[in-house]
Amino acid sequence: MQRIVTGLSLLLVLLFSTALFAADPLADWVPKFDPSGAEYTYLLSTVGHPAIEGATVGYRIRDRVWQESDGRLYVDYRPISQLGGEKDVLRKLKMGAVQGMLCSSVLAPNISPRLGIVNLPFLIDSFSLLEEFRQNKELFKEFGEDAASKGIIVADYTGYGSYGWATTSPVTNLAQAREQLFRIAQAPVNVDLYKAWKIQFTVMPWPDVPQALQTGVISGLDHTPIVCNITKKFNVAKSYTNIGYAQGLYIHLINKRWFNKLPQDLQQILSRAIAEESAKVRALTVQQQQEQIAVAKANGIVFIDLPAEEKAKLVSLAEPVVQKWGEKIGVDYLNRVRAALKD
Structure with a gap:
């Protein structure tokens, strides 16, 4: 009987320890600041996992915006479908219950057919063409115009590789x-x-x-x-x-009504951070694909x-x-x- 009790006690200790020290996929991304005092919060969702470089961009934007806004704007980034599946989150984005979304390029045409151009076969089919398309200011502006008329800003995009x-x-x-x-x-x-x-x-x-x-x-x-x-x-x-x-993309979408209510200086800080951090992550995605293949x-x-x-x-x-x-x-x-x- 003593052995059974001892064995059960050991099992409970092991189970408790396993639960206590279970790997948290987001442990490395906990903010190193207290966001509770922020004047504004930007709730940003994605189905992506931050092990994928294209999905790290939310955390990069979060930390940069916090610093540059002196703690006035907090980007509350929720990867790994914490706020629900893409279709559900897209509905919340349109309503304003969620302010931002890194939307997969395969779902994005549900907002605007024009966003589907990046999915067309053998058109924008390489990292270099993807970047060339992004750097063409006129074409990229037109890319998001129809979505903007429906209340959604197409801010930028990152990726997750070649299909x-x-x-x-x-x-x-x-x-x-x-x-x-x-x-x-x-x-x-x-x-x-x-x-x-x-x-x-x-x-x-x-x-x-x-x-x-x-x-x-x-x-x-x-x-x-x-x-x-x-x-x-x-x-x-x-x-x-x-x-x-x-190319698989995470297209960064923002609720236009919410964005327009932000003070102008915070609009500029957020827009600049999204553009510059997205560009960095696109370059990292090229490298990550090579590494993952190896x-x-x-x-x-x-x-x-x-x-x-x-x-x-x-x-x-x-x-x-x-x-x-x-x-x-x-x-x-x-x-x-x-x-x-x-x-």
């Missing part, structure tokens, strides 16, 4: 891709694209993906190397085919470059999707973006 295929068996051509069942994001552009490619797909909430991969419900995942490696999807999907048809390769993940003739097939089949969405985005705007990025 491709993580699969449980190697995919080296379109025919092999058509043998897979891919999970894709719940986004109209992506749905149209996979239909055009005649590749089997299913739309599935992100939390359901790990079990679906492990049980064989799906055999492929349309995502980026950064996300696949950091979120352990490569534990099951051991191959990755580089497609690079689009780590994945070291762990046995096979990376495959799609042959030029196979990629040409994907580009050709995707063009009707570009044209269809060009009508929603604005054909003139689409053509000017294409022309500018080809120069």
